Amino acid sequence: DAGVTQSPTHLIKTRGQQVTLRCSPISGHKSVSWYQQVLGQGPQFIFQYYEKEERGRGNFPDRFSARQFPNYSSELNVNALLLGDSALYLCASSLAGQEYEQYFGPGTRLTVT
Amino acid sequence: GQSLEQPSEVTAVEGAIVQINCTYQTSGFYGLSWYQQHDGGAPTFLSYNALDGLEETGRFSSFLSRSDSYGYLLLQELQMKDSASYFCAVPFTGGGNKLTFGTGTQLKVEL
Numbered sequence: 175d176a177g178v179t180q181s182p183t184h185l186i187k188t189r190g191q192q193v194t195l196r197c198s199p200i201s202g203h204k205s206v207s208w209y210q211q212v213l214g215q216g217p218q219f220i221f222q223y224y225e226k227e228e229r230g231r232g233n234f235p236d237r238f239s240a241r242q243f244p245n246y247s248s249e250l251n252v253n254a255l256l257l258g259d260s261a262l263y264l265c266a267s268s269l270a271g272q273e274y275e276q277y278f279g280p281g282t283r284l285t286v287t
Numbered sequence: 288g289q290s291l292e293q294p295s296e297v298t299a300v301e302g303a304i305v306q307i308n309c310t311y312q313t314s315g316f317y318g319l320s321w322y323q324q325h326d327g328g329a330p331t332f333l334s335y336n337a338l339d340g341l342e343e344t345g346r347f348s349s350f351l352s353r354s355d356s357y358g359y360l361l362l363q364e365l366q367m368k369d370s371a372s373y374f375c376a377v378p379f380t381g382g383g384n385k386l387t388f389g390t391g392t393q394l395k396v397e398l
Contacts, residue, residue: 207385216374216388217330230385264329266386274320274337274378276386278329 176200178279180265186285187255195250195282199267205229206248207276208240209264217264223248224270252284260286289313291375291389298395299365307360307392309375319351319358320376320386330374333360362394370396 179198187193199206205224209217219232223242242248246267252259262283266276291311299305309319318337322330336342336351336358348361362369375389 216391219385274335
């Protein structure tokens with residue numbers, strides 16, 4: 175079975191621009207979470223979706239938004255990009271009730287210049 | 288809030304045993320997970336302790352003491368490929384299921 179997939183792999187944007195990152199979970203996983211990982215730190219939780227509904231939001235500004243589609247894939251949108259948004263954005267999926275065991279995608283490396 | 292503290296770096300030689308500690312302060316604690324992340328890679332799940340005690344999975348073991356708010360990951364028969372960052376993480380369901388990750392420990396395995 176395919177693992178969690180993310181696109182694009184790398185992205186370079188300019189301050190003030192908008193970006194959309196995409197994620198496809200493992201087949202059968204209905205829960206998708208997004209994390210931001212800055213170099214040298216652990217992943218920081220951004221959003222969690224389950225059955226297309228937002229189930230959790232981390233301490234991120236409203237410039238960050240996400241959604242989940244009927245096929246359980248998900249998009250993360252970031253508006254008005256700042257230099258500080260440069261990071262690795264990770265998507266993870268899990269089975270319901272087993273959120274302690276999350277399967278991560280390879281991530282999207284976003285660079286904001 | 289939640290916080291999980293780990294040593295920033297641990298160095299050990301190939302074939303040795305190393306222990307990576309994690310102390311946490313959380314509310315609504317449900318258990319402690321461990322993840323491994325190689326440079327440039329994605330975190331991968333290693334183990335989960337919901338109850339006190341030791342869980343063994345091959346060369347890796349994980350321990351939890353809820354009364355001490357403490358856990359550790361034990362790696363035996365270290366191999367060069369074990370050089371990576373290791374994160375403890377706690378899931379909780381208050382306000383939405385998510386993982387809060389620790390500060391991370393970079394393990395360097397030397398010959």
